[in-house]
Amino acid sequence: MATTTAPQLTAKTYKSEVHNDWCPGCGDFGIVIALQMALAKLQITPHNVAVVSGIGCSGKTPHYMGTYGFHTLHGRVLPSVTGLKLANHRLTVIGVGGDGDGYGIGVGHFVSGGRRNLDFTYLVFNNDVYALTKGQASPTIEKGKKTKSMADSSIVEAINPVALALASGYTFIARGYALEVKYLANLIAQAIQHRGSALVDIFQTCPTYNDLHSKSWYEGKDSGQPRLYKLDESDYDPVVHDPNDRAEVAQKKAQALLKSEEPSGRLPLGVFYQLEVPTYEDCLREKGVLGHEPQARLGAVFQRDIQPLLDRLA
Amino acid sequence: MSAPTFSWMIGGPQGSGINLGAEILARVMSRLGYYVFGNIEYHSNIKGKHSYYRLRAADRPVHSHIEEVHLLTALDEETLIGDLYHEFPGHRGHVEQVAPGGGILLEPDRVEGVRRRLDGRDVHLYVIPYGEAVHQALSLAGKGGQAHEYRIMNNTAAIGASAALLGVPFDPLAEVILSGFHGKARRVGETNVHCARFAYEYAQKEFKDLRFKLPPKPRRARDDKQIMLKGTQAVAIAKLKAGCGLQTYYPISPATDESVYLEGQQSQYNLVVLQTEDEVSAIDAAVMAAHGGVRASTSTSGPGFALMPEGLGFSAITEAPGPVVVNYQRGGPSTGLPTRHEQGDLRFALHAGQGDIPRIVIAPGDLSECFYDTFDSFNYADRYQVPVILLLDKHLAAMYATVPRFDTSGLKIDRGELFDPAQRDGRYYRYRFTESGISPRALPGQAGGIFWTTTDEHDQVGHITEGIGNRLTMMRKRMGKLELVEKEIPDEKKFALYGSPQAPIRVVSWGSTKGAILDALGRLDPEGKRYAFLQIRFLQPFPAKQLQALLRGAQKIVCLESNYSAQLAGVLREKTDIRADHKVLKYDGQPFSEDEVVAALEATEAGAGEEVLVSEGKVVSAATYGPEQVDKLVELKEKSGKMAPPMVPLPPGYNR
Numbered sequence: 003m004a005t006t007t008a009p010q011l012t013a014k015t016y017k018s019e020v021h022n023d024w025c026p027g028c029g030d031f032g033i034v035i036a037l038q039m040a041l042a043k044l045q046i047t048p049h050n051v052a053v054v055s056g057i058g059c060s061g062k063t064p065h066y067m068g069t070y071g072f073h074t075l076h077g078r079v080l081p082s083v084t085g086l087k088l089a090n091h092r093l094t095v096i097g098v099g100g101d102g103d104g105y106g107i108g109v110g111h112f113v114s115g116g117r118r119n120l121d122f123t124y125l126v127f128n129n130d131v132y133a134l135t136k137g138q139a140s141p142t143i144e145k146g147k148k149t150k151s152m153a154d155s156s157i158v159e160a161i162n163p164v165a166l167a168l169a170s171g172y173t174f175i176a177r178g179y180a181l182e183v184k185y186l187a188n189l190i191a192q193a194i195q196h197r198g199s200a201l202v203d204i205f206q207t208c209p210t211y212n213d214l215h216s217k218s219w220y221e222g223k224d225s226g227q228p229r230l231y232k233l234d235e236s237d238y239d240p241v242v243h244d245p246n247d248r249a250e251v252a253q254k255k256a257q258a259l260l261k262s263e264e265p266s267g268r269l270p271l272g273v274f275y276q277l278e279v280p281t282y283e284d285c286l287r288e289k290g291v292l293g294h295e296p297q298a299r300l301g302a303v304f305q306r307d308i309q310p311l312l313d314r315l316a
Numbered sequence: 317m318s319a320p321t322f323s324w325m326i327g328g329p330q331g332s333g334i335n336l337g338a339e340i341l342a343r344v345m346s347r348l349g350y351y352v353f354g355n356i357e358y359h360s361n362i363k364g365k366h367s368y369y370r371l372r373a374a375d376r377p378v379h380s381h382i383e384e385v386h387l388l389t390a391l392d393e394e395t396l397i398g399d400l401y402h403e404f405p406g407h408r409g410h411v412e413q414v415a416p417g418g419g420i421l422l423e424p425d426r427v428e429g430v431r432r433r434l435d436g437r438d439v440h441l442y443v444i445p446y447g448e449a450v451h452q453a454l455s456l457a458g459k460g461g462q463a464h465e466y467r468i469m470n471n472t473a474a475i476g477a478s479a480a481l482l483g484v485p486f487d488p489l490a491e492v493i494l495s496g497f498h499g500k501a502r503r504v505g506e507t508n509v510h511c512a513r514f515a516y517e518y519a520q521k522e523f524k525d526l527r528f529k530l531p532p533k534p535r536r537a538r539d540d541k542q543i544m545l546k547g548t549q550a551v552a553i554a555k556l557k558a559g560c561g562l563q564t565y566y567p568i569s570p571a572t573d574e575s576v577y578l579e580g581q582q583s584q585y586n587l588v589v590l591q592t593e594d595e596v597s598a599i600d601a602a603v604m605a606a607h608g609g610v611r612a613s614t615s616t617s618g619p620g621f622a623l624m625p626e627g628l629g630f631s632a633i634t635e636a637p638g639p640v641v642v643n644y645q646r647g648g649p650s651t652g653l654p655t656r657h658e659q660g661d662l663r664f665a666l667h668a669g670q671g672d673i674p675r676i677v678i679a680p681g682d683l684s685e686c687f688y689d690t691f692d693s694f695n696y697a698d699r700y701q702v703p704v705i706l707l708l709d710k711h712l713a714a715m716y717a718t719v720p721r722f723d724t725s726g727l728k729i730d731r732g733e734l735f736d737p738a739q740r741d742g743r744y745y746r747y748r749f750t751e752s753g754i755s756p757r758a759l760p761g762q763a764g765g766i767f768w769t770t771t772d773e774h775d776q777v778g779h780i781t782e783g784i785g786n787r788l789t790m791m792r793k794r795m796g797k798l799e800l801v802e803k804e805i806p807d808e809k810k811f812a813l814y815g816s817p818q819a820p821i822r823v824v825s826w827g828s829t830k831g832a833i834l835d836a837l838g839r840l841d842p843e844g845k846r847y848a849f850l851q852i853r854f855l856q857p858f859p860a861k862q863l864q865a866l867l868r869g870a871q872k873i874v875c876l877e878s879n880y881s882a883q884l885a886g887v888l889r890e891k892t893d894i895r896a897d898h899k900v901l902k903y904d905g906q907p908f909s910e911d912e913v914v915a916a917l918e919a920t921e922a923g924a925g926e927e928v929l930v931s932e933g934k935v936v937s938a939a940t941y942g943p944e945q946v947d948k949l950v951e952l953k954e955k956s957g958k959m960a961p962p963m964v965p966l967p968p969g970y971n972r
């Protein structure tokens with residue numbers, strides 16, 4: 003009997019035919035390509051993937067993907083991801099959105115999303131500005147700074163996404179750079195493979211509005227030293243090896259926090275923190291609420307017998 | 317003598333278990349063959365504030381409360397004489413509501429104040445030291461001397477004494493009490509039965525002359541088919557029956573009970589109940605779950621619904637099959653009256669959200685309709701791919717009444733048009749233009765069904781476009797689905813006419829007012845010739861043509877609803893050009909009683925103005941009644957002397 007091997011899925015398989023209307027040179031291109039490469043690397047069938055976005059330039063991502071795509075509401079990536087995942091926990095669900103979307107208007111959902119440890123991947127396109135509304139300050143712009151698009155400099159502290167994610171309970175926290183596509187693809191693949199809530203905060207260049215954090219700034223052209231470096235090129239170990247060891251968990255969180263606030267001003271890329279604990283789905287399964295089959299395929303729910311409930315009311 | 321309709325009330329500080337006690341007695345009454353209607357009034361407070369529970373029992377179905385009380389059972393002083401410890405007291409207690417020949421069960425130290433207030437009226441005072449019954453019951457359990465700690469059991473004593481006064485046999489009472497305790501808790505149940513028995517026997521021995529009795533009835537014709545439940549339970553059970561796969565919620569009165577009930581059923585029925593961080597998340601997660609292929613729902617009240625308009629738009633423009641959104645209205649605006657009744661969100665439910673949103677809005681009027689309308693809503697959501705809003709309210713949520721057991725034999729699941737990979741011709745478009753306006757939907761995870769969707773305007777594939785031709789077509793596609801709803805859903809689901817179509821006076825209303833109106837008309841016009849009642853269940857799409865026909869030839873049209881601005885009357889005028897002659901309104905936070913509807917309708921016949929306001933059982937002047945009541949209560953307080961605020965007992969075993 004002749005055996006046929008399934009055709010290899012390539013990054014191109016995950017591309018849609020839609021014309022892309024991002025600005026030329028936008029960092030978002032790098033992120034989409036990295037996402038497509040990550041899915042190809044993991045060979046996940048496109049119809050088992052759903053990309054769920056908020057509103058913003060980044061929000062358009064699902065349209066450029068050849069997977070199920072949901073372009074939802076500003077700030078509501080994680081509620082949307084949560085609803086979809088609970089309907090069908092077999093789907094690979096990837097949330098994408100801007101820093102305004104996730105750390106600004108959606109920050110409450112960001113915190114709660116982390117606490118549940120539902121199995122999803124969340125990519126935040128972090129460009130320090132609200133791009134689609136033409137470059138106002140976003141929650142990640144540094145205090146005292148002013149991009150060319152801002153009318154005046156910011157007088158509020160920036161959010162530290164890694165610290166916020168640590169406090170919220172994300173079990174995989176990483177940072178990538180939109181213009182290092184292969185490295186980013188690898189991080190995204192790890193995030194998808196991680197069982198639990200995974201955040202990849204991605205430095206994204208916005209050539210139109212953010213003249214401060216440009217490609218040459220990240221490369222350190224001004225200071226003579228690259229600003230970015232990789233945690234995995236040092237002996238930094240992000241993984242909690244014994245999840246029951248509270249001291250280890252605390253220590254790993256502390257080192258991730260220190261890395262996210264490096265006084266030298268250098269910016270690490272890579273995995274900051276990783277912890278393997280039961281997911282929200284696992285907990286639901288343990289309670290007998292969730293079965294093996296996705297909720298959406300449970301025909302039995304339409305045959306429910308409510309007579310015992312009515313008997314109790316008789 | 318047995319009253320044709322009997323009314324009992326228990327009042328006490330919140331946390332004293334009056335609801336448990338009242339529901340036990342309600343079930344006993346039901347077992348004796350009576351039709352029962354109960355409702356509770358309570359504060360937004362955990363412990364201490366005045367709450368009371370009314371029960372009405374009759375040998376015909378009853379759907380509302382009456383003002384009179386035949387037996388008042390007081391667990392505290394406030395129930396009797398009011399909250400006179402406040403700078404501005406809020407109520408005068410319930411002593412004045414007790415009918416001539418009726419009685420009051422109360423503890424010895426309250427007698428003097430009550431006598432003063434009764435001022436010689438023909439009301440029996442049944443003085444009973446509840447603590448004594450509690451003490452005796454605890455002694456049997458080896459816990460004598462702790463009666464003060466177990467004051468929570470006073471309500472059991474009160475129920476026992478009430479049952480004796482009403483001539484109710486003890487056995488059914490014991491059975492119902494015990495049915496609430498399982499496993500290890502059985503011993504606690506037995507102690508409660510002992511407590512009830514001591515009070516029962518005490519009352520049998522000491523109290524004689526209550527005129528109102530509840531002797532066991534010959535079995536009701538439909539006895540075995542009656543159940544007793546609340547609106548939140550009717551909705552929850554309907555959701556289970558409809559195959560709901562995800563319920564989301566954020567806690568809020570008076571909606572939470574529904575979700576908590578469902579939480580208890582999660583593993584039994586494979587239902588996921590998700591407690592979200594807010595109502596924004598609750599509705600958005602439900603929208604996406606609906607897209608994901610499960611039937612999804614969320615339940616809330618006004619403040620939560622106020623966070624949901626974006627989700628309604630999200631559902632509408634992406635043509636999600638749902639969710640079903642249940643809004644249990646409460647007194648607004650803003651936080652308003654968190655635990656009180658109002659029908660103030662009609663306009664909001666009809667219009668919430670930017671742009672034109674196709675939505676179905678349904679207001680069930682009683683517990684049965686809560687069940688059937690909820691079940692149907694999921695079919696509508698799937699079939700028309702729109703959000704469905706169920707407008708309930710605090711009154712429906714918390715009323716506890718006998719209803720015919722739900723008949724599930726005719727209930728069918730309709731999942732609407734689904735994408736079938738086998739029958740695919742060409743590329744699959746999620747938003748394909750079709751004649752009906754409905755496009756078959758694929759479920760994420762399905763091979764060949766990949767689709768895109770966006771809250772931006774989009775083309776048939778689901779990609780963003782601002783093309784003019786597409787925009788015009790898409791708007792008609794979405795909004796046109798409401799015309800389909802109008803055509804396909806039968807009229808009997810949309811409205812109902814009670815009484816003669818030729819009746820000169822037509823009362824028009826919506827939602828939970830139904831019960832009080834039916835009871836009132838039964839009293840005013842038993843033949844159903846003078847009055848007809850038109851109940852509107854579908855508020856969107858509004859059955860305008862049918863209502864025009866039904867209201868034609870009326871001598872007088874009276875709209876009746878629980879809000880300030882006569883919202884239904886406004887919608888009726890807008891959609892049918894029919895102007896109500898009278899608007900009967902109530903917005904004091906309490907549902908209409910039978911008496912209030914009677915009083916209001918009598919007033920409209922006696923030449924009342926266009927607007928008729930009712931409160932506290934009567935027609936009142938909108939301009940002066942409120943301020944007068946505030947002044948009167950202050951005066952009453954000054955006359956009554958100092959009153960101690962309620963003392964809330966610490967829970968048993970609490971380390972002091």
Ligand SMILES: Cc1ncc(C[n+]2csc(CCOP(=O)(O)OP(=O)(O)O)c2C)c(N)n1
Nearest residue numbers: 057058059060076100101102103132133134
């Ligand atoms: C509720 C709401 N408020 C405001 C907007 C307007 N708006 C559209 S995109 C956007 C900001 C986008 O910034 P970000 O999330 O950082 O994404 P980016 O465009 O930078 O990718 C805003 C405020 C909206 N769509 N919805």
